Amino acid sequence: MVYQASFVGYFPANDPVYSCIVVVRTRPHAALHYGGQLGAPVFREIATKLYAMYIENKVAPKFETKKDSTTFFYAGSNNDIQNIFKTLSVNYSDSTRQATWTTVSSYNYYPVVKELAVSKGLMPDVRGLGFKDVVQIMESLGVKVRANGKGKVMVQSVKAGTALTKGMTVYVELG
Secondary structure, eight states: OOOEEEEEEEESSSSOOEEEEEEEEOOTTOSOOSHHHHHHHHHHHHHHHHHHHHOSOOOOOOOOOOOOGGGOOEEEEHHHHHHHHHHTTOOOEEEOSSOSEEEEEEETTEEEEEEOOOOTTBOOOOTTOBHHHHHHHHHHTTOEEEEESSSBEEEESSOTTOBOOTTOEEEEEEO
8 A cells, every 4th residue: 555644834833934745655555654754854854954044034032041049959969069160160159068968059049059968867858969869878878769760859759857767768750
């Protein structure tokens, strides 16, 4: 059986100037025969090249960001965080007293490094930490860790300050 795959689109999406239809006739019994599989990639290539060649005013609009106090939500090894800030020449306030683990938050849009309290028998607040750091902390407390996702910890199954028991499992959601 011979199929005819088609895809219709327009661009630029927010203020259309061009529209295009792509029709591809397949070989008999072709495994790929849908418009999204055959026509869409052709449309994308056509749109990309036409847009680059003919759209006037190629200057990208200015993108201004609003200052946001959530910009500084990080946690990790104190040495790592301080090295990153020094490498990037970022001014910050440090109130860690040589702590091993720290968090970075914002105060008046300015990064502030604070000590992350890690004590035997109590669950620390591991939000903002990367998985490698969480594993290191939890293993030092005798706790197992299971993770879902990628990135830094967004949610932890055991509330910070809760008593820990040796061998218990803490689940973290990364994002």
